[in-house]
Amino acid sequence: DIVMTQSPDSLAVSLGERATINCKSSQSVLYSSNNKNYLAWYQQKPGQPPKLLIYWASPRESGVPDRFSGSGSGTDFTLTISSLQAEDVAVYYCQQYYTTPYTFGQGTKLEIK
Amino acid sequence: EVQLVQSGAEVKKPGESLKISCKGSGYSFTNYWIGWVRQMPGKGLEWMGIIYPSDSDTIYSPSFQGQFTISADKSISTAYLQWRSLKASDTAMYYCAKHGISRAPFDAFDIWGQGTMVTVSS
Numbered sequence: 001d002i003v004m005t006q007s008p009d010s011l012a013v014s015l016g017e018r019a020t021i022n023c024k025s026s027q028s029v030l031y032s033s034n035n036k037n038y039l040a041w042y043q044q045k046p047g048q049p050p051k052l053l054i055y056w057a058s059p060r061e062s063g064v065p066d067r068f069s070g071s072g073s074g075t076d077f078t079l080t081i082s083s084l085q086a087e088d089v090a091v092y093y094c095q096q097y098y099t100t101p102y103t104f105g106q107g108t109k110l111e112i113k
Numbered sequence: 114e115v116q117l118v119q120s121g122a123e124v125k126k127p128g129e130s131l132k133i134s135c136k137g138s139g140y141s142f143t144n145y146w147i148g149w150v151r152q153m154p155g156k157g158l159e160w161m162g163i164i165y166p167s168d169s170d171t172i173y174s175p176s177f178q179g180q181f182t183i184s185a186d187k188s189i190s191t192a193y194l195q196w197r198s199l200k201a202s203d204t205a206m207y208y209c210a211k212h213g214i215s216r217a218p219f220d221a222f223d224i225w226g227q228g229t230m231v232t233v234s235s
Contacts, residue, residue, distance in 0.1 A: 001175070042158075052223050
């Protein structure tokens with residue numbers, strides 16, 4: 001199985017400041033034939049199901065605010081929230097869908113400082 | 114509106130059987146892989162497996178192999194997760210979710226159900 005490791009496990013950021021979450025895969029999730037990274041980011045708020053934010057490592061899902069951005073390639077990826085809002089408090093997960101089982105990272109809990 | 118609606122919470126005893134459901138609407142159910150994700154209390158997300166409703170092709174996570182069965186009835190746009198003999202360690206929230214791209218087995222989950230809480234306790 002591909003192991004997805006997120007850092008940090010938890011993060012406290014002031015309102016309006018930048019939040020950065022990292023995700024590292026144990027092997028590359030870049031498919032060379034189409035140059036796509038099979039990597040998604042999800043947001044899970046308390047008591048809610050996860051919500052897809054980012055797919056193919058960087059495109060935003062429809063309706064996701066543009067303060068959310070994804071970057072990276074191969075084995076190292078980043079989710080950035082450019083200006084933290086109160087409603088962004090949640091747990092964030094990365095997931096690879098390069099090969100089954102489509103493993104998730106352990107999650108990063110984002111709070112307001 | 115595309116949505117997945119799951120069956121309600123269940124409380125079961127160890128050794129009992131259970132089948133929970135996930136009904137899709139607002140899209141072509143047969144053409145999108147649909148999967149199940151486990152979330153144990155206070156823990157992260159675990160990918161369990163996916164099924165293609167058109168032909169019931171199924172892929173399980175080796176970590177869970179044999180512990181449950183994923184199935185689908187395309188005539189009523191419903192996917193299922195079934196256990197023959199529950200254990201206390203099966204206590205968790207179970208989410209169904211669909212892939213975002215038609216026919217694509219390698220894809221992210223774009224729409225999620227609301228979750229079904231399963232509690233197994235003597």
